[in-house]
Amino acid sequence: MIGKLQRKLPITTKNPVELSSRIVDAGEHDERVNRVTQQLTELAPDISIVESFSHVYSFRTEEGLVCFDSSGKMTGEEAVTSMRTWSTERVHSLVYTHGHVDHVGGSGDIAADADRRGYAGPSVVGHEAVAARFDRYVLTDGYNSDINARQFGGISRANGIGLAGGPRFLPEDVLWPDQTFVSSHDLSVGGVDFELHHAKGETDDHLWAWVPSSKALCVGDLVTWVFPNCGNPQKVQRFPLEWAAALREMQSYDAEWLFPAHGLPVQGKERIDRVLSDLATSLEILVKDTLEKMNAGESLDAIIHSVTVPDDLLARPWMQPVYDEPEFVVRNLWRLYGGWWDKNPANLKPAPESVFAAEVVNLAGGADAMTARATEVADSGDLRLACQLIELAVQADPLSVSAHGVRAEIYQARRDAEFSLMSKGIYASASRESRAIAGD
Numbered sequence: 001m002i003g004k005l006q007r008k009l010p011i012t013t014k015n016p017v018e019l020s021s022r023i024v025d026a027g028e029h030d031e032r033v034n035r036v037t038q039q040l041t042e043l044a045p046d047i048s049i050v051e052s053f054s055h056v057y058s059f060r061t062e063e064g065l066v067c068f069d070s071s072g073k074m075t076g077e078e079a080v081t082s083m084r085t086w087s088t089e090r091v092h093s094l095v096y097t098h099g100h101v102d103h104v105g106g107s108g109d110i111a112a113d114a115d116r117r118g119y120a121g122p123s124v125v126g127h128e129a130v131a132a133r134f135d136r137y138v139l140t141d142g143y144n145s146d147i148n149a150r151q152f153g154g155i156s157r158a159n160g161i162g163l164a165g166g167p168r169f170l171p172e173d174v175l176w177p178d179q180t181f182v183s184s185h186d187l188s189v190g191g192v193d194f195e196l197h198h199a200k201g202e203t204d205d206h207l208w209a210w211v212p213s214s215k216a217l218c219v220g221d222l223v224t225w226v227f228p229n230c231g232n233p234q235k236v237q238r239f240p241l242e243w244a245a246a247l248r249e250m251q252s253y254d255a256e257w258l259f260p261a262h263g264l265p266v267q268g269k270e271r272i273d274r275v276l277s278d279l280a281t282s283l284e285i286l287v288k289d290t291l292e293k294m295n296a297g298e299s300l301d302a303i304i305h306s307v308t309v310p311d312d313l314l315a316r317p318w319m320q321p322v323y324d325e326p327e328f329v330v331r332n333l334w335r336l337y338g339g340w341w342d343k344n345p346a347n348l349k350p351a352p353e354s355v356f357a358a359e360v361v362n363l364a365g366g367a368d369a370m371t372a373r374a375t376e377v378a379d380s381g382d383l384r385l386a387c388q389l390i391e392l393a394v395q396a397d398p399l400s401v402s403a404h405g406v407r408a409e410i411y412q413a414r415r416d417a418e419f420s421l422m423s424k425g426i427y428a429s430a431s432r433e434s435r436a437i438a439g440d
Contacts, residue, residue, distance in 0.1 A: 072101060095207075184198065197209070206222065279319070357391075
């Protein structure tokens with residue numbers, strides 16, 4: 001087991017800076033580091049954080065507030081309420097670190113708050129690709145809603161949510177950027193300068209900011225106090241090499257503050273350098289080793305079972321693979337540099353999965369025999385192989401109550417054995433699907 005998993009740790013409302021300092025200094029933790037408390041903490045006389053989903057950082061200037069991100073639709077209103085306990089000044093500018101809905105979904109609540117107070121709405125600043133992301137979300141509304149339901153354990157549109165006037169994946173009141181840039185942008189508000197830099201990483205529209213007056217780095221999801229979300233199996237392309245390069249560039253700024261959009265703010269040059277270096281190193285290892293094996297002609301199957309990150313690195317509190325994991329990043333690197341074909345000739349233009357499954361199951365003696373073998377393999381502890389076998393059984397006989405009953409149990413066991421939210425969500429969804437068919 002890799003360290004103490006965050007999901008088993010208590011959630012407290014201790015001062016986030018004191019907590020992060022203790023954890024980084026010790027290199028271990030006994031409290032949750034990703035918190036959604038909706039509570040505000042003043043980090044410095046003119047800087048605050050609301051720990052939300054995602055966080056909202058606010059900088060006070062002579063012309064009003066500059067906020068980084070707005071949290072999501074479900075948490076935005078409460079985040080704004082907390083922010084207003086610290087300042088009732090106008091939100092002059094809202095900076096999107098990127099266009100994920102948990103960072104932009106609460107922007108409508110900031111606009112509504114401005115209306116109630118008689119203020120002009122905020123100017124919204126983001127990379128030029130944010131608008132293209134929003135357009136894509138509109139095109140893939142149902143698909144993205146299904147992903148989130150599967151990933152976070154909810155009910156998908158396919159199961160009845162959102163089919164008749166339900167919520168859109170991209171909230172209708174989201175504010176679109178009115179200030180955009182390509183590579184860098186200098187934003188100056190009320191005597192405070194914000195140097196914005198584009199950096200591909202978790203997304204293609206990501207930015208990070210350097211605030212010279214406070215020696216602060218606002219980094220969005222480039223730091224999240226988990227292993228980098230750079231291989232998500234259900235999302236579009238991520239960029240590990242560029243992400244690592246951005247982290248290395250941040251190290252050169254000699255920062256006193258590191259403000260991630262999830263997890264804890266970090267204070268102190270040595271602590272910041274350690275966190276940034278560990279994250280960059282993990283991505284650099286995966287890029288280097290994957291490309292070496294690709295250049296040597298190895299297959300995707302061989303690479304995903306041989307390339308990883310050392311356990312001692314993954315055990316650190318800001319590195320644990322409880323959301324994404326190294327195996328998925330390797331797959332993402334293959335897609336980025338090598339396309340979708342895995343070098344298995346049979347997989348280039350295969351027969352339909354159900355046809356292939358029927359043939360294999362027939363050779364094994366039928367769906368009942370395959371189901372029995374899947375149970376034996378699962379009992380032996382090889383859940384990877386057990387999942388493959390039971391999947392063949394239900395593909396060959398989709399209405400088999402007994403096969404689906406076993407499938408539900410195997411995927412539940414697989415879910416319970418996994419670390420990352422990505423894996424847990426997909427396996428739990430498969431288990432629920434089979435339980436419904438099996439009548440459980």
